[in-house]
Amino acid sequence: MDKVAEILAEASAEVVEPRFRALAAGEVMEKAPGELVTVADREAEVIIARRLRELLPVPVVGEEAVAADPSLSEALHSEPAVWLVDPVDGTANFVAGRPEYAVMCSLVRTGTTVASWIWQPATATSYTAELGSGAWRDGERLVRPPAPTDARKLTGIVKSRYVTPEHRSRLEANSAAFGEVGVGRHACGIEYPDIADGHGDFALYWRTLPWDHAPGSLLITEAGGVSARLDGAPYRPEAPGCEDGLLVAADPAAWELVRSHLMAR
Structure with a gap:
């Protein structure tokens, strides 16, 4: 566990952090419409992948x-x-000079995430989780305290970018049941640890790229929370293209409460 955490931090220090707020012309590209990539993403992935394979x-x-x-x-x-690697999670933030970005990795065995690592360079904070063994922040055991039982006191994130317009309207209307609902911090490597740390109670995602969600999902479940599809099936990393919805919450009771309100017709 410690060795992988070192790999992420060292790759970040070598090729990611030196380019934060210092990207040169030509070092930011668009790999798909609205999807940015930088030389830092590509170089970090090469370094991390090589060292993980070793x-x-x-x-x-x-x-x-x-x-x-x-x-x-x-x-x-x-x-x-397989190893899953997200060399710079929150690339848009990174390009804009916002510190909400992370370097992430997971180990997946027979379709189940068994270990995960999240490195937040801006705060030099390391989050790790191991299936059946727990979750940690900088070596300190993480146990998520229960969320409020009153929906009006819950705070969370609802991501509706990839939802159909009809479903988006329903989600937005139903979000009024909660105390505060935002669009998030545009980096799963920041949002999942926030929930594990108690800075928010839930998050609803729709498109779930595996390198984005495997690390945080294990962190949440090992801290006592829930990461599950809307039908209740536990999260498992899927190849890109999965848009089945993923609800993450501080504890099982909060998960059921949030789902019942968000999915109400």
């Missing part, structure tokens, strides 16, 4: 490698073990 020689499914060759994501289902 640690455990299994396929690496990296965000930028999959952008170039989508077939690489098939390893999530065809291989007994």
Whole structure:
């Protein structure tokens, strides 16, 4: 666990942090409409992938490698073990000079996330989780306190960008049941730890790219929370293209309460 955390922090210090608020012309590209990538993303992924394979020689499914060759994501289902890597989570924030970005990694075995790591460079904070063993922030055990039982006191995030217009209207109307609902901080590597730390009670996502959600989902569940599809099925990393909705909450009671209000007709 410690070695992987070191790999992320060292790659970040080598090629990511030196470019924060210092990206040169030509170092920011658009890999898809509205989707930015930088030289920091690409260089960090190469470094992290190489060092992870030295640690455990299994396929690496990296965000930028999959952008170039989508077939690489098939390893999530065809291989007994894979590394998942998000070299710069929150690239848009990174490009804009906002400190809400992270470097993330997960180990997936037979379709289940068994370990995860989130490094937040701006605060030098490390979050780790291991299936069945717990979640930690900088080596301190994380146990998420229960959320309020009154929906009007719950705070959370609802991401509706990839939702159909009809469903979006219903989500927005139903969000009025909660105390405060925002659009989030545009980085899963910030949003999931926020919930684990008690700075928010839930988050609803729709498009769930595996490198974005595997690390935080394990962190949340190992801290005592829930990360599940809207039908109650526990989160499992899926290849890009999955848009089934994912509800993350501080505890099982909060998860049921939030789902009942958000999905009300």
